[in-house]
Amino acid sequence: xxxxxxxxxxxxxxxxxxxxxxxxxxxxxxxxxxxxxxxxxxxxxxxxxxxxxxxxxxxxxxxxxxxxxxxxxxxxxxxxxxxxxxxxxxxxxxxxxxxxxxxxxxxxxxxxxxxxxxxxxxxxxxxxxxxxxxxxxxxxxxxxxxxxxxxxxxxxxxxxxxxxxxxxxxxxxxxxxxxxxxxxxxxxxxxxxxxxxxxxxxxxxxxxxxxxxxxxxxxxxxxxxxxxxxxxxxxxxxxxxxxxxxxxxxxxxxxxxxxxxxxxxxxxxxxxxxxxxxxxxxxxxxxxxxxxxxxxxxxxxxxxxxxxxxxxxxxxxxxxxxxxxxxxxxxxxxxxxxxxxxxxxxxxxxxxxxxxxxxxxxxxxx
Amino acid sequence: xxxxxxxxxxxxxxxxxxxxxxxxxxxxxxxxxxxxxxxxxxxxxxxxxxxxxxxxxxxxxxxxxxxxxxxxxxxxxxxxxxxxxxxxxxxxxxxxxxxxxxxxxxxxxxxxxxxxxxxxxxxxxxxxxxxxxxxxxxxxxxxxxxxxxxxxxxxxxxxxxxxxxxxxxxxxxxxxxxxxxxxxxxxxxxxxxxxxxxxxxxxxxxxxxxxxxxxxxxxxxxxxxxxxxxxxx
Numbered sequence: 001x002x003x004x005x006x007x008x009x010x011x012x013x014x015x016x017x018x019x020x021x022x023x024x025x026x027x028x029x030x031x032x033x034x035x036x037x038x039x040x041x042x043x044x045x046x047x048x049x050x051x052x053x054x055x056x057x058x059x060x061x062x063x064x065x066x067x068x069x070x071x072x073x074x075x076x077x078x079x080x081x082x083x084x085x086x087x088x089x090x091x092x093x094x095x096x097x098x099x100x101x102x103x104x105x106x107x108x109x110x111x112x113x114x115x116x117x118x119x120x121x122x123x124x125x126x127x128x129x130x131x132x133x134x135x136x137x138x139x140x141x142x143x144x145x146x147x148x149x150x151x152x153x154x155x156x157x158x159x160x161x162x163x164x165x166x167x168x169x170x171x172x173x174x175x176x177x178x179x180x181x182x183x184x185x186x187x188x189x190x191x192x193x194x195x196x197x198x199x200x201x202x203x204x205x206x207x208x209x210x211x212x213x214x215x216x217x218x219x220x221x222x223x224x225x226x227x228x229x230x231x232x233x234x235x236x237x238x239x240x241x242x243x244x245x246x247x248x249x250x251x252x253x254x255x256x257x258x259x260x261x262x263x264x265x266x267x268x269x270x271x272x273x274x275x276x277x278x279x280x281x282x283x284x285x286x287x288x289x290x291x292x293x294x295x296x297x298x299x300x301x302x303x304x305x306x307x308x309x310x311x312x313x314x315x316x317x318x319x320x321x322x323x324x325x326x327x328x329x330x331x332x333x334x335x336x337x338x339x340x341x342x343x344x345x346x347x348x349x350x351x352x353x354x355x356x357x358x359x360x361x362x363x364x365x366x
Numbered sequence: 367x368x369x370x371x372x373x374x375x376x377x378x379x380x381x382x383x384x385x386x387x388x389x390x391x392x393x394x395x396x397x398x399x400x401x402x403x404x405x406x407x408x409x410x411x412x413x414x415x416x417x418x419x420x421x422x423x424x425x426x427x428x429x430x431x432x433x434x435x436x437x438x439x440x441x442x443x444x445x446x447x448x449x450x451x452x453x454x455x456x457x458x459x460x461x462x463x464x465x466x467x468x469x470x471x472x473x474x475x476x477x478x479x480x481x482x483x484x485x486x487x488x489x490x491x492x493x494x495x496x497x498x499x500x501x502x503x504x505x506x507x508x509x510x511x512x513x514x515x516x517x518x519x520x521x522x523x524x525x526x527x528x529x530x531x532x533x534x535x536x537x538x539x540x541x542x543x544x545x546x547x548x549x550x551x552x553x554x555x556x557x558x559x560x561x562x563x564x565x566x567x568x569x570x571x572x573x574x575x576x577x578x579x580x581x582x583x584x585x586x587x588x589x590x591x592x593x594x595x596x597x598x599x
Binding site for chain 1: 486498510593595
């Protein structure tokens, strides 16, 4: 399992070509891109529902397909947990029978299966066991579908926009379960999504797909900080992810202090206990730079750091990479400002963080 | 109540039910197979198979009966082969069942095919990713989900078999107690003077049987549909 999933393929459908080369280890690897970019095609190839014209897909030491040697493992022998966008629960079976379906085959194949009660409990579907899928809500269906895939002894989980067909409330209902899966199971999860908010909240790694091609892949934080990819992330632009810990609350001012690798940050009061992990996103455009310790500012989050690189942008804009006590942070500024401040690599600066978004937990999906 | 019927009439009613039952049951497996080939298969000659299956629907029943007689008669190529293993179809109720099965087959295949085409193939994909090999996908997902089509096809076939007349009488004749089905018996009454009362009695029986089959099928279909749609209760 340590080797994870490795995908390398080329497949032509009409005048659309899907070409990909990426790896996915334990944790959530988000396949991110617009609808129709070919993300589902990649999942289908991994599951064996589509035979790529050229390529090689392996999971751990098992070869799923290798067009070079002609190797082909049919879908029912891949132990791949596919959670479809439309759940695809068997309507003629009860929830319990749906959950048991793959488990029965997995048991016969000698695959190790996870305990039924654990999965059912983790997904909160115990009260649904006796019911039929027809009467379930969209969110309930997706939870059952995830459970069914896991109980089949899946060694990789493929999530094909399981949240796309749900409204905001249902989405908020499922996200915590996905977070629990990510943290509680040691298997690669490929998560197809076109929602950046979802990706930022769940993913550990990111594979960017555009018009059938993987344009970039890497750890999430590094990808979000790459200015050359900012345009792909739409209105957010370049951003920095900070993994922080709640340090304390200040009831008088309704504030919460969060310790981050870049330094302490003050946020509007968070409803989380001291010591809880919290994932923060700082957009490059929300970071101001000062070459001297700023005084008399309304902003409370001012952190010292150093310029490591200046990145030319388009038009009037450019970006500066900063080193905040070892934690990289990206700030965007105008070329004029950079010139007038005389910014150069190695120069100490103070970063004024105007806004911080909490991107995990709660219903914080924007 | 049974006193109202002559022994020959009772035999004809019993024979008709038996013939229709076996015609339906016997053609179901083949019908499901052919429906699957027509709906999902990709092979040369598919149009030909489709045409062949539908032939009895467009041919005069007498022609179908005569072709059966040529093939399965005592001297027919298939009849001889079956005769060697002790199966004689000509002038036997089993022959009547075969004639009814052939005549009901296109109706059966059409309904089963519609049922199969209504099955979401995405569910079959889901079953495959959950570890089910293709034959098991068919048995555990496709077959249960196409059940409404199978039920509808079986009922159509059964009803057609109960009423089949032309092919049956041509192939196995009209021997009271042996090959005389309800429609043949009715026909006999219309051919003799004073047969009106008997004809009327059998007409009523045919109507009652038809209505009973319809009601039973509707009840069965409703139950199956509820299951397939995945509703509680």
